[in-house]
Amino acid sequence: MISPDLPITNFTEDKLNRGAFAKSLAKTISQYSFPSSFTIGLYGEWGSGKTSLVNMMLEAVEDIDNNAIILRFNPWLCADPKQLITQFFKQMATAIKLKKPKADKAWELIDQYADVFDAASICSIIF
Template structure:
């Protein structure tokens, strides 16, 4: 499901509310949102509806002022190191798109912060969050 016209799960209210809160409260330095639910609960559908709602909310906003949303699907990668490398690579790509050349940011990411600080192990960074065993959406569809 990619549009609200196809919304047979009645997720539009949730997706619209999430989109409004993102557009209205987005910090200038960025942030990350994770969507977690059991397999088959409609996470991808909810995300697609949210992305559609964000596009609609930002109609008329100049290109440079629009949010940059980059979906990242960790299920596409096997192994923690591959996942961490893919995430950092995608982050570097977004920085390149946002700031132009981005060679300094890319170089700093490859060297673990430009030699100033040592990056923590991906295993320590990617621990499971409390409450991640939640089974179902935190909202009630109509």
């Protein structure tokens, strides 16, 4: 049988029983209440299921907290390093706008902040 080499997108496709770990990770992330940020690293060889695990974990986060705003930002898709910050804030504003349209001040300010970075990168090219 031939199957595509694509990550799974939800728990119903989990044939390797990684769902429990994804749910545990989601619970840990959802319960994090410290004011500082944190980083989680998933290490594994190409094709070992890292993206599948992230997909299941994000599904579990949404199940735990329907109000969570999830931003899947892929920095390697930004060809120009100067656009990295701008794209991050633009995508963040869009994610907030889609999930919480009534939070218009928040996403508008973030979008304007991104425009400032964009203008600053253009000015640095001119000078």
